[in-house]
Amino acid sequence: MQRIALPSQIDRVIVGGSLVAGAVLVPVLVVLIALLGADRISGPELVWWLLALIIVAAALGAVLLRNVVRAALCLVIVALGIAGMFLLLASEFLALVQVLVYGGGVTILLLFGLMLTNAQDDPVVQDGSQKPFAFGVGIALGAVIVIAMTDATWNTGTRSVVAFRALGDRLYRDFGVPFEVASLVLLVALVGAIAISRRDRDEEEVA
Amino acid sequence: MIPLENFLVLSGILFAIGFYGVLARRSAILILVSVELMLAAVSINFVAFASYLDPDFFTGIIFSIFVIVVAAAEVGLALGIVLRAYRERATANVDEANNLKW
Numbered sequence: 204m205q206r207i208a209l210p211s212q213i214d215r216v217i218v219g220g221s222l223v224a225g226a227v228l229v230p231v232l233v234v235l236i237a238l239l240g241a242d243r244i245s246g247p248e249l250v251w252w253l254l255a256l257i258i259v260a261a262a263l264g265a266v267l268l269r270n271v272v273r274a275a276l277c278l279v280i281v282a283l284g285i286a287g288m289f290l291l292l293a294s295e296f297l298a299l300v301q302v303l304v305y306g307g308g309v310t311i312l313l314l315f316g317l318m319l320t321n322a323q324d325d326p327v328v329q330d331g332s333q334k335p336f337a338f339g340v341g342i343a344l345g346a347v348i349v350i351a352m353t354d355a356t357w358n359t360g361t362r363s364v365v366a367f368r369a370l371g372d373r374l375y376r377d378f379g380v381p382f383e384v385a386s387l388v389l390l391v392a393l394v395g396a397i398a399i400s401r402r403d404r405d406e407e408e409v410a
Numbered sequence: 411m412i413p414l415e416n417f418l419v420l421s422g423i424l425f426a427i428g429f430y431g432v433l434a435r436r437s438a439i440l441i442l443v444s445v446e447l448m449l450a451a452v453s454i455n456f457v458a459f460a461s462y463l464d465p466d467f468f469t470g471i472i473f474s475i476f477v478i479v480v481a482a483a484e485v486g487l488a489l490g491i492v493l494r495a496y497r498e499r500a501t502a503n504v505d506e507a508n509n510l511k512w
Binding site: 245247248251255258259262263265266271274275278281282285288289291292293294296297300301304305308309312313315316317319320333334336337338340341342344345348349352353357358359360361362363365369370373374377378381385388389392393395396397398399400402 | 411412414415416417418419420422423424425426427428429430431433434435437439440442443444446447450453454457458460461462463465467468469471472474475476478479480481482483484485486487489490491492493494496497502
């Protein structure tokens with residue numbers, strides 16, 4: 204247990220990350236507030252730009268950082284930013300689910316996975332030699348998607364907040380069968396995960 | 411009102427970042443982190459389309475719920491496999507698991 208230096212690492216991550224984030228975010232916030240004052244952008248757009256910057260920066264951290272614990276913690280920031288995006292898109296339920304499932308469950312699972320494999324001995328990983336190729340392919344894919352998305356014209360209608368009651372009606376009435384199938388998928392996946400990761404010694408004892 | 415293209419471009423960039431991570435990382439768990447990024451990008455796309463183009467039926471939000479369910483199931487199962495592979499081979503790097511390489 205003494206080899207797991209997680210608490211001090213998290214301290215350093217929080218302090219260092221806050222300093223870097225503050226240094227980057229404060230000028231951006233000043234520029235955005237100036238634009239807001241000049242009526243160039245609206246209030247929601249200000250929030251959007253801030254969230255987008257945080258999400259992209261944290262996503263880059265999640266794929267670029269060499270320290271595995273920091274990379275996994277960057278995923279929390281991405282998940283919380285995306286929950287904010289869901290709030291901007293007027294779907295509160297998804298924002299709550301996003302915080303609970305991604306910010307809580309998935310990240311804890313990933314951190315446990317890191318701790319149970321090699322993070323305690325060697326928290327710094329080397330990426331593969333295919334990095335330049337991956338970089339080129341990633342840039343190309345992103346460029347194609349962005350060009351396609353901006354090139355198309357969408358006839359956007361009016362937006363309204365999706366009420367919890369309406370969402371529940373739609374989910375349980377119209378999508379009842381897929382909902383049950385999804386619960387079955389979760390059950391099978393989790394039982395399968397236990398069956399796969401069980402130790403051989405226990406299997407011998409049972410047999 | 412925020413233009414729909416903003417959300418679409420953000421989700422495209424996020425998807426490309428996750429794609430880069432899947433290709434460049436060697437540790438299986440970091441590949442999972444990148445897959446989560448891609449799934450989250452798709453989620454944003456679904457919700458943006460549901461909110462802007464289909465506000466009466468919001469099917470995209472339902473789909474996004476299913477995406478989250480599948481992502482949770484996938485992480486649980488994949489971590490089980492990774493832990494098993496780590497116990498067998500003492501490594502969590504995907505390019506060292508080459509038993510099937512011919």
